[in-house]
Amino acid sequence: MTHTSYIELSEKAVQNNIEFIQKMLGDDVTFSSVVKGNAYGHGIHPYCTLAYASGVRHFSVSDANEAYEVLKTLPHQDVTIMIMGMIDTSQLAWAIENGIEFYVFEKDRLQRANEEAQKLKKQAKIHIEIETGMNRTGFEPKELSTVLQYIEKNTSHLKVQGICSHLAGAESISNYKRVTDQQKKFTGVLKKIGNQKPMVTKAHLASSAATIRYPKTRLDLVRIGILQFGFFPTQEILVHYLSKHKLVASPLQRVISWKTQIMDIRTVKAGQFIGYGTSYFTNHVTKIAIIPVGYSSGYNRSLSNRGKVLIRGKRFDVIGTINMNMMAVDVTHAEQVEKGDEVVLIGQQGEQEITVSSFNDAIQIINYELLTKLPENLPRIITK
Structure with a gap:
């Protein structure tokens, strides 16, 4: 059975973006592909398959369920999976058994990880998270000595893969x-444990934004999410990069397109309301195309009377209130449209493009939020 809309992922764009990232980082910094939020809405299975084919071998996720999805998708013999957020105590044994790495940021998780590893007669692969100013998760720097002492006593069951922290808003000047204070604090922590560094494999701090704006934060590993999908974290970071490198266009390519088709076409008399309520009134005879996509499909209801779509390479207005499963588009001035015509909600058609940013401008949300709201059940199709 076919879905009413589908998402396309460009293999060429993935290759371009990963090549850009790897070139920027060089050979000494590990690129960890952050695929939380269903790979930022792109789909963990299809995106990780493409990233792996482009040479990526380290993947970061938010929770154990996402780690499980990556593990199912890729050959785990040469792939590292790192959980940056939630892993329940009941999931620790599974993670340790499968070599999944995970953050420890409080004593209970550290102790439970050690206990589970002892039962399995294996090592838990952990990353020590330090609180440097985000005020979210992480050990306070003053706790570090106690933490390291505990680990040293249990090295047969605890293997430190890294020490890390998270920057609080590197995308905005x-x-x-706040960010540079965090950087200094983290550098101080690394110096403090300098004589114990051999037990720590990698230090990591940078996100996509920090990788661009604060290159000294790259350290041994970077956790890059939004860049790999063809988006700079903010317009500010894009301008910073273009100015620094004297460029006029982004070197990244958008991976995602979202498409559907016209399900019906009808003509509405002048003096009528279209759809639910009274948000759109026809002042003249109006030809509308009915599109089988609504807010349950991830097309935000706030785009009512604001959204744009592409049909036959031209831009048309969404009119009336967006419903759960459909919406109307004004095609009165189209030269020719037919039932079954392709409709682009995000992406290019001919010389025109509907960008994710255009959604943001209309309804005041960020790229990250819009992308991750795309339903998981939409088919993801890989294109060349």
Whole structure:
């Protein structure tokens, strides 16, 4: 059975973006592909398959369920999977058994990881998260000595794969002092444990934004999410990069397109309301195309009377209130449209493009939010 809309992922764009990232990082920094939020809405299975084919071997996720999805998708013999957030105590044994790495940021998780590893007669692969100013998760720097002492006593069952922290808003210059203070604090922590560094494989701090704006934060590994999908974290970061490198266009390519088709065409008399309520009134005879996509498909209801779509290479307005499963588009001035015509909700058609940013401008949300709201049940199709 076919779905009413589908997502296309460009293999060429993935290759381009990963090549850009790897070139920027060089050979000494590990690129960890962050695929949380269903790979930012792109789909863990299809995206990780493409990233793996482009040479990526390290993947970061938010929770154990996402780690499980990556593990099912890729050959685990040469892939590293790292959980940055939630892993329940009941899931620790599975993670340890499968060599899944995970953050420890409080003593209970550290102790439970050690206990489960002892039962399995294996090592838990852990990353020590330090709180440097995000005020979310992580050991306070003053706790580190106690943590390291505990690990040293249990090295047969605890293997430190890294030490890390998370920057609080590197995408905005307004956070400059906060971010640089975090950077200094983390550097101080690394110096403090310098004589114990052999037990720590990698230090990591940078996100996509920090990788661009604060290159000194790259350290041994970077956790890059949004860049690999063809988006700079913010317009500010894009301008920063273009100015620094004297470029006029982004070197990244958008991986994702979202498409559907016209399900019906009808003509509405002048003086009528279209769809639910009274949000759109026809001042003249209006030809509308009915599109089988609504807010249950991830097309935000706030785009009512604001959204745009592409049909036959031209841009048309969404009119009336967006319903759960359909919406109307004004095609009165189209030269020719037919039932079954392709409709582009995000992506290119001919010389025109509907960008994710255009959604943001209309309804004031960020790229990350819109992408991750795309339903998991939409088919993801890989294109060349």
